[in-house]
Amino acid sequence: MTKLFSRARFITQPLINANHLGTMLSTIERAALLVETEGGKIIAANRQAAELTAYTRTELEAMQLLQLMSSGKDLLAIRNPSAQENTQPRFTLMARNQKEISVTVSSQPLGEGVAWTLITMQRTTIRDKKKADEQFTIRLLNRYLPELVAATQETDPTTALQKVLKVGHHLLSDSSIALYLGQGSKPSMGLISSMGNHPGFFPSEIGSPDIHHLIQPALWQKGERGIITILHQKARQIGLEYLASSPISAEEEQLAWLGFIVAGGETPPADHIMPILNILSSFAGSIIHNNLLTANLRKSLYDANFRLNTWKSVSNNIRDGVISVSPQLRITSANYAAEIIFGYAEKEILNAAIDSVLIGSDRLIPALENALRGTATPNLGSPTLHRRDGDSFTVNLAVTPIHNEKAIMGALILVRDLSEHEQIRIRSQQLEQRALLGEVTAIFAHEVRNPINNISMGLQLLDRETKEDDPVKERILHMQEDCQRLTTLMDSVLTFSRTGNYTFNALDVNALLDRILTRWRPRLANANIQYTIQAPVTHADVLGDKRSLEQVFTNIISNAVQAMSEQGSGTLNIKISTDHTPSGKEIVRIDFADNGPGIPLEHQTKIFDPFYTTNPNGTGLGLSISKQIITAHRGNITLTSFPGATIFHIQLPIATSAETANS
Secondary structure (H helix, E strand, O other), X not given: OHHHHHHHHHOOHHHOOHHHXXXXXXXXXXXXXXXXXXXXXXXXXXXXXXHHHOOOHHHHOOOEHHHHOOOHHHHHOOOOHHHHOOOOOEEEEEOHHHOEEEEEEEEEEOOOOOOEEEEEEEEOOHHHHHHHHHHHHHHHHHHHHHHHXXXXXXXXXXXXXXXXXXXXXXXXXXXXXXEEEEOOOOOEEEEEEEEOOOOOOOOOEEEHHHHHHHOOOEEEEXXXXXXXXXXXXXXXXXXXXXXXXEEEEOOOOOOOEEEEEEEEEOOOOOOOHHHHHHHHXXXXXXXXXXXXXXXXXXXXXXXXXXXXXXXXXXXXXXXXXXXEEOOOOEEEEEOHHHHHHHOOOHHHHOOOEHHHOOOXXXXXXXXXXXXXXXXXXXXXXXXXXXXXXXXXXXXEEEEEEEEXXXXXXXEEEEEEEHHHHHHHHHHHHHHHXXXXXXXXXXXXXXHHHHHHHHHHHHHHHHHHHOOOOOOHHHHHHHHHHHHHHHHHHHHHHHHHHOOXXXXXXXXXXXXXXXXXXXXHHHHHHHOOEEEEEEOXXXXXXXXXXXXXXXXXXXXXXXXXXXXXXXXXXXXXXXXXXXXXXXXXXXXXXXXXEEOOOOOOHHHHOOOOOOXXXXXXXXXXXXXXXXXXXXXXXXXXXXXXXXXXXEEEEEEEEEOOHXXXXXX
16 A cells, blocks of 8 residues: 555646546555545545545545644644554544544555555454543543542532532533432432433422433433433434433442433434443442531531530539549549539549548448449448548439440449538528527517617606606616617518518619718718718619618618728718629619728628628617628628728619600
């Protein structure tokens, strides 16, 4: 063949007839084309080339090589045929109707004086086709693997699957492509996403009769009968050339079908249509599988955290101590109550041997060993244990195993401090006795006050009838003073025991204190006590009982004056301000500060208790009554004191506009 064209090198190109050249090329067994080296125009084609491409020879001889092979320019660039004798590169031939055919190609520039190149082509054999598919897959992965891998990293599965479908749309540019997935318990598969030139081609749901056919790898081409589904029917109606489907299955079980990817186009399918769909469905399956695993892990983690938080919330809000131990009898956790009971912080006893913390019961270790074998001990009796400081106390113990579905993980110890319950019982009994005593005292004070009044009146009559120089007159005076003291005491007792019949109205605290201090001005001046009052520009109204609040303020001022009178002088500062409680409620703060000697620390905790006083002439009920009144007003009274100063803090809620309007 080479010699044939070598002999023709003296013939000028325009004089050569294409039919003659075609006849000459027909002697070659393979499909052959004669192409201008510089321009790429096909000069002649043999019969085998026409059969391979499905074009006529006349059509081929009117075409450019690049119309048949996108990489044809590489063939025309070859200038050294000897270097290519043992190589047969593979190309994709674009036959009629854009059908792609994999071919092996050899090219050979002709001799001097003829600027032509002879190109011969042959279909890829089955072995070559398999190898070509492998090479195509490698090229596909090199180009699109980063995009497919990026899709698997998406947290949103719908977005991830759309990215996989987008890669498929790029690879099958003339096709429409869609992804269907199962719909839980429904016997159908729903459309997840679709792309392409026929958006209405894919139905929103595929029923069970069609699923059986579409979850099988299949390629249907126009003209074939094949299987008929709703998609095949639509493909025929709109004249698609092919319809291909590839199943999506679970990674761990290939027969666990999750859905399928389907593609259809108006031109014949590419040779690698099925490998493309298989790769896409494989990545889609991985995404779905990973999403299911992630969802299950998240649910398991949520459930575990919920159980853990529930356990922590319960254990830290119960009065009983809860201690967990490992199979090696070492402490793994302790709740807040256990910390209070034994005097240890949890971090101090973690991993410590249990018998080094719960000291005193010889039945605890055997009960724990039984719990690790699966037997609970709901009651270990009432042994005596020891706190961190060595103090002994009585407890009630219970031991129960901690286990999951497979094994025992440790043991749980429940500790109830019976000494605390005993203290509560004693305190309750004391309160009951005090309440009863209060009732008896109130009755007694009420009954005794009348005889005291009678005695006082009798003493007054005796005083009038007694001469001024009579020694008895002084005794009568002392007896009158004692009656007055008894009357004051009885009035205080009755005030303290009274349930409180309050009449609440909107009160201006600034004005109320100003009136009280005006009345106290002479006494303050006599005691050499100066006073100041700081109040906000706008008055602050509280909802209160005027007489009761006046009693509270008067009692605090009286105590301050008495404390400062002992040192000969002093200063009383009263500050009124507005504030908010932690819950956001508006309040009025009234602070009474004096520079008296202060109240010793040991007295501060009892200062509001009934009948508690450090004044020999006091009843011990003034501050108790004050606290009772402030509490009835939904307020609070506290004390801050140190040597050289005492401050009483009173908080009262500000009256709302509605309460002010109704008062």
